[in-house]
Amino acid sequence: MSELRYVYAVCGSLDAPLAADLTGVAGAAPHVLHHVGLTAVVSPVPAEEFSEDALRRNLESLDWLSDTARAHQRVLGALASVASPLPLRLATVFRDDSGVRAMLEEQAERFRASLDRIDGRVEWGVKVYVEEPEASPDAGSGAGSGARSGQGRTSADSLAAGSGRDYLRRRRAERSGREEVWRRAEGFAQSLHDELSRQAHETCLHPPQNPELARTTGRNILNAAYLVERSTSEAFMEAVDRHKDEQPGLRVELTGPWAAYSFSQPPEERQDGSPASVSEVS
Numbered sequence: 001m002s003e004l005r006y007v008y009a010v011c012g013s014l015d016a017p018l019a020a021d022l023t024g025v026a027g028a029a030p031h032v033l034h035h036v037g038l039t040a041v042v043s044p045v046p047a048e049e050f051s052e053d054a055l056r057r058n059l060e061s062l063d064w065l066s067d068t069a070r071a072h073q074r075v076l077g078a079l080a081s082v083a084s085p086l087p088l089r090l091a092t093v094f095r096d097d098s099g100v101r102a103m104l105e106e107q108a109e110r111f112r113a114s115l116d117r118i119d120g121r122v123e124w125g126v127k128v129y130v131e132e133p134e135a136s137p138d139a140g141s142g143a144g145s146g147a148r149s150g151q152g153r154t155s156a157d158s159l160a161a162g163s164g165r166d167y168l169r170r171r172r173a174e175r176s177g178r179e180e181v182w183r184r185a186e187g188f189a190q191s192l193h194d195e196l197s198r199q200a201h202e203t204c205l206h207p208p209q210n211p212e213l214a215r216t217t218g219r220n221i222l223n224a225a226y227l228v229e230r231s232t233s234e235a236f237m238e239a240v241d242r243h244k245d246e247q248p249g250l251r252v253e254l255t256g257p258w259a260a261y262s263f264s265q266p267p268e269e270r271q272d273g274s275p276a277s278v279s280e281v282s
Contacts, residue, residue, distance in 0.1 A: 002047055004044070004096075005042050005043075005044065005095070006025050006043050006045040006093050007040050007042050007092045007094065008072060008075045008079070008087070008088060009041050009076055010041075010088065011086070012039065014039060015083065022074070024071050024072070025043060025071040027071075028043040030042065033097060033101070035104045036105050038104045040103075041079060050091070068091065077258075079259060084259075084260070086118065087260065113266065120229060122257035123260045123261060123263065124226045124237075124254065124255070125225050125254070125255040127223050127224075128185070128192065128251070129216065129219060131249045188243075188247050192243055192252070193222060199228065199235065200227055202227040202263055203224060203227070204224065204262040204263065205223070207223065225262035225263070227260055228257075240252060
């Protein structure tokens with residue numbers, strides 16, 4: 001067993017062939033496999049990298065995972081330009097073509113229902129970040145620093161009392177300012193999400209991104225995906241653009257169009273925790 005079958009997505013049909021120069025995972029060219037009225041997009045991958053034991057090791061390697069994810073996305077991006085593919089999980093692998101056919105047969109009803117939901121639609125991602133207000137330079141200095149100098153005790157005590165009151169007033173003002181920033185940010189994010197949701201067939205709220213992992217600045221308060229008709233995507237993009245510079249200190253990012261990653265499962269099966277409102281920021 002030198003090769004396995006890597007499956008990227010399931011489609012109903014493809015209106016156009018895959019590009020001849022398209023390469024997928026492990027540098028192999030993807031091809032289609034038809035069964036029970038469904039189409040799986042697959043490519044051969046080496047067993048020494050994608051067997052169960054090898055995958056367990058490789059998924060711990062960030063470099064390997066990054067390379068595989070980019071190749072996976074490259075194929076799905078090409079598919080999304082000609083169809084509405086149903087993305088499968090990264091590193092979905094079968095022993096051979098018969099295993100892929102068995103999967104299509106066993107899950108045919110579920111696949112068809114999901115393909116009907118996403119047909120003619122694409123996924124757009126919208127994130128909102130808050131640039132947290134900086135503390136004043138002397139906010140961290142302790143009250144009464146003058147009391148530690150060589151001044152006389154009465155003068156030092158008076159100075160310390162005044163400095164302490166000033167320090168507490170500054171801290172209260174800064175805390176009030178931060179609370180106001182968060183209230184404004186939450187209101188903006190909720191309003192934007194509500195507006196975009198009205199233009200989407202489905203929505204999905206993901207947990208806020210960790211700024212260190214995302215390698216970006218600011219605190220993420222909205223991380224949402226929207227399933228939008230391909231034909232109305234331009235209007236959706238314009239709606240996001242209208243709000244990009246609406247509020248100082250807030251950054252709005254739009255990504256897509258993507259294959260419907262966030263909507264590959266029906267809403268009742270998804271564990272995205274999508275509530276009716278944007279998650280409150282503490």
